[in-house]
Amino acid sequence: MIQRLSYAIRETIASFRRNVTLSVAAVITSAVSLLLVGTTFLIQRAFDNLLVQWRGDVGMIVFVRPDVAPDALTLIEQNLKSQPNVIDVDKVEYLDKTASYEEAKRVFAGDPTTLSLLSVETIPSQFKVVPKTTDPELVRSLADQYRTLPGVAGVSLAEDEFDVISTLSGFVRTVTIGMSLVLLAVAVILIWNTIRTAIFARRREIEVMKLVGATDWFIRVPFILEGLIQGLVGAVVSCGGLWALNSAWTSGVAGFKPGTGVSSLVVPGSYVNGVMIVLLIIGAVAGGVGSGVASSKFLDV
């Protein structure tokens, strides 16, 4: 077993050397495509931070002063629920201070200054409201009405903050996913072609191996390993690129004035690590599949 493994590894390295240019091309293509895949994930996550407040068709948020009296809070809730024609009263959701603070951590991920000014004690709690009506004027007039209630710190409308970003996010997602899929396909084809060339370069050897009774898997494994490593090396390179890109972005965003929406567009390191693991898996699988298909297709002597 160990002997077979050492054989496979030796052959893989030798084959890598024989096809340096093609291998490098395959590695670079998979690195670039995986970097794009990773960037797609990060962009998506960044937009999600901005949109997290508005998830689930929330159209209006009524912020309540942290020092609100209990009966004022009840009054606000009653007011909201007394509008069953405009508001989906079953979906009115109250986020207390703790929940609001958790959410704020994401909204102000890239804006530690603002975040540090907030605490569970000082943060406004909030009612999330899902409007029933599609008439924006009706919602707007309702918002104006709530602003005058005692204890209300402010009212935000999705229309003002969310719609542009939502459209933009959808567009960016479509473009980046499309581009990364195309590049990923190119990477698989390049790996496939590298393996085909490697097999062609060794066709005499393979013929002899078949005649002396080497099993198909024994012949195949070094080639599959080669493709898998190409995909994996590409993924490692793309992880490095992604990390650099995210660091540059995070420090760039830190330069913006606090309070602007841009500061939400920062992705925490733990999420980036998760994306990197996904990239490594995609790289290895794409390389392994590409070379596996090529080796079963071209090894038929």
Next chain:
Amino acid sequence: MIRLENVSKMYGSEIPAVRDASFDIAKGDFVFLVGPSGSGKSTLLRLINRQERPERGNVWVAGRNINEMASSQVPYLRRTMGNVFQDYKLLPNKTVFENVAFALEVIGKPKHVIGHQVPQVLELVGLSGKEDRFPHQLSGGEQQRVSVARAFVNRPLILLADEPTGNLDPATGEGIMQLLEAINRTGTTVVMATHDHRVVNAMRRRVIQLDRGVIVRDQERGVYE
């Protein structure tokens, strides 16, 4: 050891390479397949090591019908056979030792077995002392000896040789034939395709003659004609 029953093999849809061939080769036999180029000799050898499968008929090797054998079993069938070719099919970037060792390595034989068997077989074929040469540093006869060594190193039941003397001068070819005879004396069945009259006539072994894919003669202790 080898048995063909009414075997036909077509290339394309029209021209049969082998038509309705039947014969029986016993263990330890030495058999010549003779006939002009294109008469089907090589195809018969390729049917025996299952590089080809016949359209009709059955091929039996060591008691097994190899046409019904699963593809995954074919490597194990081939480990019971050695192959020698007119063009040697040596790997140019490997030394003599490595070329022979390769045959054992790729079927997973442990290092100590390789270290023991390869020098032994190289001595048998008369190449001791040339282990570290590369194929291009050897004469044609020596290259063919390496090829025979590679075919025999795993002690196969059957040795298939396709025009092994085709590229060699008569004296060198004779040396190869002596080697094949020696291998045959160890009990290995030898099937050799050739159109070399001298070799066949000198050996007086069983001769199966083919003409355009049909067996026209099967004779013990035959000559080429």
